[in-house]
Amino acid sequence: MTLFDFSQSIKALNNQKKFSETLKFFKENKTEFKPDDIGLNKFIVYEMISALIETNHYEVIFTFIEQHNIVLDEKNFGYLLKKFKDKPSVNWTVVNKFCDLVSVDNLDTECKTIEVERKGEKKPMELASDKENWYAFKTKALFETQQYQECYEFSKKALENFEKFHYSNEIWFARRIALSKKHLGNSADALNELLQVLRRKKEWFIQNEVAEIYKENGDFDKAFKYAIEAINNFGDLEYKVGLLVLIANILGHKEETELSFKHYMLSKLLRQQEEWKVPPTLDYALQNLGFTQIPLEQLPNLKKELKNYWNTFKQPQTKSFDKTKTTTGQNLDGEIVEIRNDNERGKDGFLKSNGQKYYFSVSSNFHLTPNIFVGKKVLFEILPPTETKKEQVRIKKVIT
Structure with a gap:
């Protein structure tokens, strides 16, 4: 068996989603090749790390890299990083460690454009560069692992490094700076910066964070104001x-x-x-x-x-609406049939119910987002249009 045959067999198993069999096949046949030859083959490296991510063998990833003297291909790095985010439960400690396997300065700054279909119309959509995605993942991982000083420093550097941001990343970087300052003992600056973030992104969890700081400061009236806004959001x-x-x-x-x-x-x-x-x-x-x-x-x-x-x-x-006077607001069963975008901002795509396709969009902070994949059955409702928004689909539960 040649190294090419070896790589093709691994790829074929992965394409069939037989990831455990991929690992078994590699273990049984790897001794036929020099470790360095395996490590220099970017196709084997990509497929093997993909299989290890899919099977949750996270620590083995780093052992595999060390044993085969692997230098990750920067062009494949972004695709591998995204696979961690697609997991139902993200291991941010591993993501943080994985980000350190490449030099961010060597990552691509090109922003690719894809075509997406929304409400029957095809529109161009610009994607974040690998470098911007690295900062988004790295700062999120640092925050989730409570490394607030580093989170602050990298988030600040991210804001300084890019003139244009995608998926509202500039807002999430600013939020992480503010929350890191809070955890580092500077609640005054944290509050002011969160209030600035809130002017641009009125999310309930940001209102909640503002309310928490006001409560800690003993300003219960303002804390109550923002907490009530959050519960009503x-x-x-x-x-x-x-x-x-x-x-x-x-x-x-x-x-x-x-x-x-x-x-x-x-x-x-x-x-x-x-x-x-x-x-x-x-x-x-x-x-x-x-x-x-x-x-x-x-x-x-x-x-x-x-x-x-x-x-x-x-x-x-x-303004409110009376659900009893509209066909919207009813619980419907559907199936996710297409994911258009899956990134730091969240996911969007189409679900199908009773022969009709509906466009949906979910935030990265929505609790069901990690469980939304093609083929998943969901319970959803259609929210009626308001003065500022068109009719929207709201996913309420993932059934299977």
Whole structure:
């Protein structure tokens, strides 16, 4: 068997998604070739690292690279890096280590353009360069692994290195700078910078972060304002259980004890409904307030009551719609049939239901995004158009 035959066999197994068989085949036949010859073959290197990522053999990647004296091909690096992000659960420690295998200064700065179809129209879309993607992954990995000083430094360097950004990366870099400063003890600068980010990107989790700093500073009125804006903002309530605890804590400081209890209770019931662990601190807070706890079957009533309470803080100009008078707002079953883009910003593509295709777009911060792939069955609804947005698809649950 020649080295070419060896590489083609590995590629064929990967193309069939038989990644475990790829690893077995490599182990059984690698001794026929010199380690350095394997390491110099960029096709074998790419396919083997791909198989190791797919099978979650992360540490073996670095052993494989060391044993075969591999210098990663910079042109393949970006494709391999993206494979980590496609995993249902991203191992940011590994991503951070993987980023260090190349010199960022040697990565391509070219921004390729692809053609995407949206609502039946084909439009050009410019992609981030490998260099910009490296900074996006590296800073995210540093933040997730709590290396805040390095996260701050690399995020700052990223903002200085590029004149044009993609997928709102300039906003995410600025956010990481602000949050790193907070963790490094500079909450004043962190707050000011998060407020600037919020002017450009009104996401609930950024409002939540602003509220947390105001609470830590003892400004409970402003903390409450931003926390309520966050709870009223777009996003599944089930994934705002931490925000509910924050609101409960703020209400406690404002001496609104019963409302505080109900927010703690809602956080606990949502966790129980989703079969998530209830933190001991949450149980302690509820016991400390002394009210009789609400049973799980009363969750719909509690949710409705508190939603009505939150709605009293909405701005008068906010318009709502009556779902009973429209065909939208109903839960529908569908299947993901195409992924157009999958990047730092999130994913978009098409799903199909009852013979009709619908365009969807999900943020990288949306909890279901890692589980959205071609072939996945989903539960979704169609949100009606508003004054500023067209009709939108909202994915609510991944079924299989």
